Amino acid sequence: MRFSGLRVLREGLTGNTGWHAHWRDATPKSDYDVVIIGGGGHGLSTAYYLASRYGITNVAVLEKGYLGGGNVGRNTTIVRANYFLPGNSEFYSHSLKLWEGLEEDLNYNVMHSQRGQIVLFHSDGQRDAAARRGNAMRNQGDDAELLSVAELRRIVPYLDYEQARFPIYGGLLQRRAGTARHDAVAWGYARGASDRGVDLIQNCEVTGIEIENGRVRGVQTTRGAIRAKKLAVVVAGRSSQVAAMAGMRLPIESHVLQAFVTEGLKPCVDHVISFGMGHFYISQSDKGGLVFGGDLDMYASYAARGNLPLAEHVMEAGMTLMPMIGNARVLRSWGGIMDMSPDGSPVIDHAGIDGLYLNCGWCYGGFKAVPGSGDAMAHLIATDRPHPAATGFRLDRFATGRGLMDEEGTGAQHNLH
Amino acid sequence: MRLVCPVCGERDRREFYYQGAALARPEGSDWGPEWDDYLHNRDNPAGVTRDLWQHEQGCGAWLIVTRDTVTHEVLRCDLAAEAGV
Numbered sequence: 001m002r003f004s005g006l007r008v009l010r011e012g013l014t015g016n017t018g019w020h021a022h023w024r025d026a027t028p029k030s031d032y033d034v035v036i037i038g039g040g041g042h043g044l045s046t047a048y049y050l051a052s053r054y055g056i057t058n059v060a061v062l063e064k065g066y067l068g069g070g071n072v073g074r075n076t077t078i079v080r081a082n083y084f085l086p087g088n089s090e091f092y093s094h095s096l097k098l099w100e101g102l103e104e105d106l107n108y109n110v111m112h113s114q115r116g117q118i119v120l121f122h123s124d125g126q127r128d129a130a131a132r133r134g135n136a137m138r139n140q141g142d143d144a145e146l147l148s149v150a151e152l153r154r155i156v157p158y159l160d161y162e163q164a165r166f167p168i169y170g171g172l173l174q175r176r177a178g179t180a181r182h183d184a185v186a187w188g189y190a191r192g193a194s195d196r197g198v199d200l201i202q203n204c205e206v207t208g209i210e211i212e213n214g215r216v217r218g219v220q221t222t223r224g225a226i227r228a229k230k231l232a233v234v235v236a237g238r239s240s241q242v243a244a245m246a247g248m249r250l251p252i253e254s255h256v257l258q259a260f261v262t263e264g265l266k267p268c269v270d271h272v273i274s275f276g277m278g279h280f281y282i283s284q285s286d287k288g289g290l291v292f293g294g295d296l297d298m299y300a301s302y303a304a305r306g307n308l309p310l311a312e313h314v315m316e317a318g319m320t321l322m323p324m325i326g327n328a329r330v331l332r333s334w335g336g337i338m339d340m341s342p343d344g345s346p347v348i349d350h351a352g353i354d355g356l357y358l359n360c361g362w363c364y365g366g367f368k369a370v371p372g373s374g375d376a377m378a379h380l381i382a383t384d385r386p387h388p389a390a391t392g393f394r395l396d397r398f399a400t401g402r403g404l405m406d407e408e409g410t411g412a413q414h415n416l417h
Numbered sequence: 418m419r420l421v422c423p424v425c426g427e428r429d430r431r432e433f434y435y436q437g438a439a440l441a442r443p444e445g446s447d448w449g450p451e452w453d454d455y456l457h458n459r460d461n462p463a464g465v466t467r468d469l470w471q472h473e474q475g476c477g478a479w480l481i482v483t484r485d486t487v488t489h490e491v492l493r494c495d496l497a498a499e500a501g502v
Binding site: 241251254300302307309 | 430435436438453457458459461466486487
């Protein structure tokens, strides 16, 4: 499936009857070199890079629902590389570079928009922390600029600079950060993988993992048994359930993170803005809706919907920061299921069983990681070595205490991230 | 969501602090797999779970709440001191 201006014109004049699906809706074979459980952003990008970079195409992606129907289709679409700690820093830097070449690589418009992200600070202490983080980002080779209030007023005049409780002292800007069209990312990777021979199998739920003598042999699914030489579990949101099929108990607790979108408005918020003193961040979609969110509801949940107190809290924080949004009407809200790890950082690692690989624990930061995670996971599966940009994402860091990546500095404990 | 504190009655979720899964604390203080399990690894069920909450902005009691993580239905609230963890 390819697009062109001429094609759009012709289809427009002939009732749009000539379009067809972007990828093959495959039926499962009995045997694959690699089976990837999970047809979300990370699973699809893993399949794509396995095929495009390592020439491994005898691959199946098993998805229990429809492709891209999980968190990649229900997030706030932000892409950035503003992490502080070694381990995270080089990984997100690598991922952002992949984003910058993604549309050319996939030949697919993922509407990647490097509109800039501004994290505001509201005290001298926060300014110091922002300067330190900005320096860490620049040392990593990424961009960061510390903005004064005068500079901020020029580019984001609509913030409430006068309020006494949380005065704005400035902001840390990353110009290369921004947003992307989340569904298109899943579709682009799906098309790229399918074109290279990967079988994308929907409505295929894994019900069991076959392990013989410490080695993975395959999976049981609702569409029959499938043998696999290597098996990748890429199911953030349901990691604990799938890992339990292999007898594993993961350092993950699932939480709900809510997000909200307003009716479509004319362009008014040109950047991604994060409030440094409240749980609130916002951007405007290309369709015009203000897309915003806040913190977790802070208790374990698989409900994919949150509670009203948190919704009220997010609205209050938004109104504190930019009172102009009070005139917009909220269209809908939703909740995603977050794989929360104890230190707030993810896992891309061997599972300790031959042929089994684990990709989980993305907390609330999985979307921007989609290209980097797929690249690193494909590297791990193909070479049995961690990708140079993802050596820190070890599963055993909690048991050993070595290499914990706790960006918030609050401790590696489940209810603190 | 509302929780029924055995001391104070039915109260808004905002009065409560969520600690996490209600687990038995390992014996001794030597680091090992038991402590790793206790601190990090979780069953994390999609369904009925037991977790520890504190009625932080009420009586201060620690509670063991039995609830469903898929439906948010609250099945039981017991005092941790009486139920044992």
